[in-house]
Amino acid sequence: MAKETAEASGAIDAFRQFFALQRDVLVLSLAMFAFSLGFQMTNRFLPEYMVALGATGFVIGLFGTFGNVIAALYPYPGGAISDRIGSRYALTVFGLVSTLGFIVWLFAPTIGAFTVGDITIEPWIWIFVGLLLAQAWKSFGLGATFAVVKQATDSSRLAVGFASTETFRRTAFLVGPVLAAILIDLHPDFTVSFRYVLAVAVIFGVVGTVAQHFLYDASADTIGGSFEGIARIRRDLREMPDELRPLLVGDTLVRFANGMVYVFFVLVVTQILQVGLDTTIAVGGFSYDVSLSPPAFFGYLLGVEMLIALLVMAPAAKFAESVGLKPVVAVGFAVYAIFPIVLINTPASAAALILVFAFSGLRFAGLPSHKALIVGPAESGAGGRVTGTYYLLRNTVVIPSAAIGGALWEFVSPEVAFTIAAVIGVVGTGYFLVYGTEFEAYA
Structure with missing residues (x-):
């Protein structure tokens, strides 16, 4: 991304800055958009899909923890594979594997249950298998993405630089669930209608894979070196900037809290509150009856959440230049922390849920x-390693969170699970407020 001289005051500016990216990074970002679209269309609805396939709340919690394991372990081997076979072919392989994951999810009900010896394999097991494949593309270049922005953006404008790429990528988080909601509303049986969603996700996976293979210019990619194994990881852990440690502790507690209940958000709407939307919309003298099932309504709620996110990210990044990064980060942590207690106590009302998910945004x-606060303190040329180390530590600690939340959901109560999550999140936010330090470029 070229260094910015113009002011970024909103989402439109962020999109304009995004399209100033050099061609290879632009292609990668567009591919990320395609895969994010496919993943966001499907991932947030998978717990409901699993319930339809016979899974319990505890199994869904285990599914969330399985996703945490993948998030913690994939980046390092993904980088090693990329170094071994080259970025272009690695991207193609990861794209194909991710698309295969969507296909496994699509055909899970068709495969159905089967018996191996005295053990019955339930059809929801294929959702685990599909996740193992579907997240493959995300294993490429998390740290490299951070490093590109750091190298190409002035230190005092890092937050704005990240807002530019993040706003574009997060657009897929808005479009995906809304598109899924439209498809889900096409058939009254969720198991049937969600397979429409999965079929479209497969198409996006194929398009993203083909586009990146033929458009990505690997010769311009200068990021990344050979993977040095466990010794490199240990050295990176020792060399992590001291300024990051309070942020890491607070962030890990907040993410652990969110991880306890994240996979159950859809079930709160569809199974506990059972809220859909029945209303009449009058436009230009014509009236339209709108009737949405709870799963379809959940998709629109995610759209509301992401619309607010897109509207506030760039202005908040600009605001950070005046007040510093720490206060803005703390606000995000606080919303993460209290959202579970707000959601579980929301009345069974469509209007109330719209407000709650807008707040979540x-x-x-x-x-x-x-x-910016993560990568800012890193030495020049070390942004990718610092980022990779940070996320490896955080994601490893967060691994058991969903299983713990699932156990509380299944064997105690959803209310207790969400309340404990909120308490942990508040502790993490408080710790960061007390001990967190400001990046000197923003101080």
Whole structure:
């Protein structure tokens, strides 16, 4: 990304800055958009899909923890594979594997249950298998993405730089669930209608894979070196900047809390509150009856959440230049922390849920500043390693969170699970407020 001289005051400016990216990074970002679209169309609805396939709340919690394991372990081997076979072919392989994951999810009900010896394999097991494949593309270049922005953006404008790429990528988080909601509403049986969603996700996976293979110019890619194994990881852990440690502790507690209940958000709407939307919309003298099932309505709620996120990310990043990164990051942490207790106590009302998910969108206000605070203290040329180390530590600690939340959901109560999550999140936010330090470029 070229260094910015113009002011970034909103989402439109962020899109304009995004399209100033050099061609290879632009292609990668567009491919990321395609895969994010496919993943966001499907991932947030998978717990409901699993319930339809016979899974319990505890199994869904285990599924969330399985996703945490993948998030923690994939980046390093993904980088090693990329170094071994080259970025272009690695991207193609990862794209194909991710698309295969969507296909496994699509055909899970068709495969059905089967018996191996005395053990019955339930059809929801294929959702685990599909996740193992579907997240493959995300294993490429998390740290490299951070490093590109750091190298190409002035230190005092890091948050704005991240807001530019993040706003574009997060658009897929808005479009995906809304498109899924439209498809889900096409058939009254969720198991049937969600397979329409999965079929479209497969198409996006194929398009993203083909586009990146033929458009990505690997000769311009200068990021990344050979993977040095466990010794390199240990050295990176020792060399992590001291300024990051309070941020890491607070962030890990907040993410652990969110991880306890994240996979159950859809079930709160569809199974506990059972809220859909029945209303009449009058436009230009014509009236339209709108009737949405709870799963379809959940998709629109995610759209509301991400619309607010897109509207606030760039202005918040600009605001950070005046007040510093820490206050903006703390606001995002606070919304993360209290959202579970707000959601579980929301009345069974469509209007109330719209307001609650709009509030949830505010947590993304701190995301660009958070990324700037992670990579800012890193030495030149070390942004990717610092980022990779940070996320490896955080994601490893967060691994058991969903299983713990699932156990509380299944064997105690959803209310207790969400309340404990909120308490942990508040502790993490408080710790960061007390001990967190400001990046000197923003001080």
